[in-house]
Amino acid sequence: MNYFNYKNDELYCEEVPVEKIAQEVGTPFYLYSNRTLTRHFDVFSGAFAAVPHLICFAVKANSNISILKIYAKRGGGADIVSGGELYRALKAGIDPSRIVYSGVGKRDDEIDFALKTGILLFNIESLQELEVINERAGRLGLKAGIGIRINPDINPKTHPHISTGLKENKFGIDVASSVRAYRYAQEMKHIDIKGLSCHIGSQITEISPFREAVQKLSEIVGLLKRDGIEIRYLDFGGGLGIPYDDEEPPPPSEYAEAIIGAAGDIACTFIFEPGRVLAGNGGILVTRVLYTKKNQGKNFLVVDAGMNDLLRPSLYGAFHRFQPVRLTPKEEITADVVGPICESGDFFARGRRMPSLARGDLLAVMSAGAYGFSMSSNYNSRPRIPEVLVCDESWHLIRERESYEDLVRGESIPGCLEKV
Numbered sequence: 001m002n003y004f005n006y007k008n009d010e011l012y013c014e015e016v017p018v019e020k021i022a023q024e025v026g027t028p029f030y031l032y033s034n035r036t037l038t039r040h041f042d043v044f045s046g047a048f049a050a051v052p053h054l055i056c057f058a059v060k061a062n063s064n065i066s067i068l069k070i071y072a073k074r075g076g077g078a079d080i081v082s083g084g085e086l087y088r089a090l091k092a093g094i095d096p097s098r099i100v101y102s103g104v105g106k107r108d109d110e111i112d113f114a115l116k117t118g119i120l121l122f123n124i125e126s127l128q129e130l131e132v133i134n135e136r137a138g139r140l141g142l143k144a145g146i147g148i149r150i151n152p153d154i155n156p157k158t159h160p161h162i163s164t165g166l167k168e169n170k171f172g173i174d175v176a177s178s179v180r181a182y183r184y185a186q187e188m189k190h191i192d193i194k195g196l197s198c199h200i201g202s203q204i205t206e207i208s209p210f211r212e213a214v215q216k217l218s219e220i221v222g223l224l225k226r227d228g229i230e231i232r233y234l235d236f237g238g239g240l241g242i243p244y245d246d247e248e249p250p251p252p253s254e255y256a257e258a259i260i261g262a263a264g265d266i267a268c269t270f271i272f273e274p275g276r277v278l279a280g281n282g283g284i285l286v287t288r289v290l291y292t293k294k295n296q297g298k299n300f301l302v303v304d305a306g307m308n309d310l311l312r313p314s315l316y317g318a319f320h321r322f323q324p325v326r327l328t329p330k331e332e333i334t335a336d337v338v339g340p341i342c343e344s345g346d347f348f349a350r351g352r353r354m355p356s357l358a359r360g361d362l363l364a365v366m367s368a369g370a371y372g373f374s375m376s377s378n379y380n381s382r383p384r385i386p387e388v389l390v391c392d393e394s395w396h397l398i399r400e401r402e403s404y405e406d407l408v409r410g411e412s413i414p415g416c417l418e419k420v
């Protein structure tokens, strides 16, 4: 459920007509609904009300500090994968004791930043990383909270680029080595063992891979207990999918029931790192039709947003629904929706049945709240587009459109090039 709905054949975000915002900020732009984002957090968190839990929003899904603030206000934390994301999380007022740090390639300076900040824990992805974190913490006279991210070798049945818990993926430490890794960590002076984690992939629409992962984690918790190693935090990662098209992912209640059931009577705080399921359907991309053209009988709709603004269709062949901002009776056509970028991979849809829109019409690309703006770039020297947040009747520019000056900020021409 979300708060992008038609009233009198006009698309609204909560109580604000989308067209009105388009007139004021220009197109393209990202548009988020506070009510939707809030509701998704509450539904997810509510599903785990029976167990101690912490929801660490995956910052990479949507990194705008206003969006992070929405979750911070509701007691959420952050799952970060870089120093930049830590900086954003702190800017948004997220309590460091609710921040977990994931990722296979943490740099020394990023580790130091996180240590000085006092985050809850690092999800360790290799023995070498464990050694480095112990050493960096020693230098700073601190103790680093850690969890080991295992690679449970589970097929999440999702797109290969977003599956992360298979043995051929780069993530985590295999189950067989994990107990040894904990023993190793136990001997380290500047390491405080807190947790155990996994993250098996993204846009997962079945419950069974999650259940399998939880069972593997529970087994390891048991093995560690026998070795006198106590796990206080079990981090199940993110990955719950959303309906982009006709997928039917389990609702958070079913997901929670499966996880709580499979975990048995483990006395831990559960950590979750949801990204997409919280933010995905809380945002849309609003774009305007620039041109309609026909090549050898094939229809193209050229819109003013491109793959640099929303990469998912090009990167994963991802599906996004479209909705015209104004519903008018129009014949249906089959068309490719493409952007202005000089790449054939720059498309939002291929061979899609849709109303035959005209130059100037506004189109909403749905379910663009996660991995939308955060994956955007300046490719083709296109200034990055604004982000707008609606709260009931009011709307707020939470990131302004970049200017041409922003494009070259930080660039300079050295003297040797000035000489003729």
Ligand SMILES: *Cc1c(COP(=O)(O)O)cnc(C)c1O
Pocket: 058, 060, 061, 079, 102, 103, 199, 201, 202, 203, 237, 238, 239, 240, 273, 274, 275, 276, 277, 370
């Ligand atoms: C990407 C990622 C997430 C979030 O995944 P979603 O599918 O958006 O829920 C969580 N944890 C880690 C470690 C990730 O890399």
